[in-house]
Amino acid sequence: MIKVLFFGAAADRAGTREAELEVEDGMTLAEIWPLLVERHPDLAPMRDTLAFAVNDEYARANAVVSAGDEVAVLPPVSGG
Amino acid sequence: MFAIVDGPIDVGALIAGAQRPDCGAIATFVGTTRVDDSEGASVEHLEYEAYRPMADRKLEEIGAEIMERWDVRHISIVHRLGRVDPGETSVAIVVASERRGPAFEASRHAIERIKEVVPIWKREVWSDGYVWVGSQVGTREPATGSH
Numbered sequence: 001m002i003k004v005l006f007f008g009a010a011a012d013r014a015g016t017r018e019a020e021l022e023v024e025d026g027m028t029l030a031e032i033w034p035l036l037v038e039r040h041p042d043l044a045p046m047r048d049t050l051a052f053a054v055n056d057e058y059a060r061a062n063a064v065v066s067a068g069d070e071v072a073v074l075p076p077v078s079g080g
Numbered sequence: 081m082f083a084i085v086d087g088p089i090d091v092g093a094l095i096a097g098a099q100r101p102d103c104g105a106i107a108t109f110v111g112t113t114r115v116d117d118s119e120g121a122s123v124e125h126l127e128y129e130a131y132r133p134m135a136d137r138k139l140e141e142i143g144a145e146i147m148e149r150w151d152v153r154h155i156s157i158v159h160r161l162g163r164v165d166p167g168e169t170s171v172a173i174v175v176a177s178e179r180r181g182p183a184f185e186a187s188r189h190a191i192e193r194i195k196e197v198v199p200i201w202k203r204e205v206w207s208d209g210y211v212w213v214g215s216q217v218g219t220r221e222p223a224t225g226s227h
Contacts (some may be wrong), residue, residue: 009212009214012217017220075198077200078201078202079193079194079201080111
């Protein structure tokens with residue numbers, strides 16, 4: 001089980017700020033994405049704009065995620 | 081000092097905290113809520129949210145980057161979350177250096193990096209709906225203004 005956090009526009013599109021997801025060992029962020037979209041279809045159009053973090057640090061699509069990890073779905077940042 | 085806060089930012093106190101005898105320059109950047117108008121509607125306020133503690137750490141990393149690149153003696157970066165009304169401060173950057181050049185350059189670098197890497201998001205709340213800046217997702221037609 002991993003924890004998934006959604007922020008900003010992604011939270012809007014997901015309809016929630018937090019979800020738990022069952023993942024298989026060795027899955028990458030790229031492999032987890034379809035599972036997220038299956039559950040939250042409105043996220044799909046945002047894919048190319050999104051960045052991801054695993055346990056509080058930016059991570060690439062080929063990053064491997066393990067049980068207990070926290071994955072954050074990050075739309076383009078707009079602080080300032 | 082690097083901080084993410086929920087209430088008003090006291091810019092004067094940040095500047096006072098940067099004054100030191102070995103520095104002859106303090107550069108300050110203050111970002112404030114601007115009221116944009118578009119087709120009869122206008123921005124009423126902004127709302128910020130952050131991914132913490134990642135956002136806190138990214139502010140510190142920007143500070144470290146600056147210390148490595150410029151000879152500056154003091155940096156404060158404070159970003160506010162939640163509702164920020166027109167004219168109010170959402171972010172303040174204060175840099176002190178011996179002479180003015182590094183302070184100007186480093187403060188510019190800090191705000192540009194904040195806009196690139198710090199996981200903070202703002203939503204413009206308009207009189208006719210809202211929009212997430214950068215994603216153009218919301219309840220009103222995408223704004224056409226620049227940010």
